[in-house]
Amino acid sequence: MRELGYTRVSTSSQDAQLQLDALVAAGVQRRDVFADVTSGSKAAVDRPGMRKLLDYAESGDTVVVWRVDRLGRSLIDVLNTVNLLRERGIGVRSISDGIDPATSTGRLMLNMLATLAEYERELIVERVNAGITAARQNGTRFGRPVSNPTVIADKLVIATDARAKGRTAVEAARLVGWSRATLYRHQQAHAAREAAAM
Secondary structure (H helix, E strand, C coil): CCEEEEEEECCCCCCCHHHHHHHHHCCCCHHHEEEEECCCCCCHHHCHHHHHHHHHCCCCCEEEECCHHHHCCCHHHHHHHHHHHHHCCCEEEECCCCECCCCHHHHHHHHHHHHHHHHHHHHHHHHHHHHHHHHHHCCCCCCCCCCCHHHHHHHHHHHHHHHHCCCCHHHHHHHCCCCHHHHHHHHHHHHHHHHHHC
């Protein structure tokens, strides 16, 4: 059973010394501290220091952090990281926050974090849905822009003519600014419309 430390600062101008000193004072060996200097925009598992820690840590080890927010960019990310570690049999302890899943108080704190993370998820979904609704009310259209059937028909004539002159499907599609798949899709739709008209 080892105690492994983890520190994170957002920029190289910030100093992780306070975190490191707290970890060493809590009994973590300096050689067992993994560090990241990265913005909070990256999820914990995408950070190089955290990946090294995950590769190194074994079941029975405990990851010690100065504060629990060092483990992630948001409550959701923190909770995902804690759950990932616990699934691997790795404990988590936060010095400043008093979070230690080995204690009943620590488990209560983690359950509160989980509840808050779920609340944060719901707020994000509500904000996104409200934004989409407001955008639609203001005339914003989502999805692929509607194509002009006349333009499509003209492009199909050009592409069909190019194919008749020996060009490949890719070359014919490029002539009109399409991919080969788009050319095939429009040809099939055109053929279906002609068959329906008969």
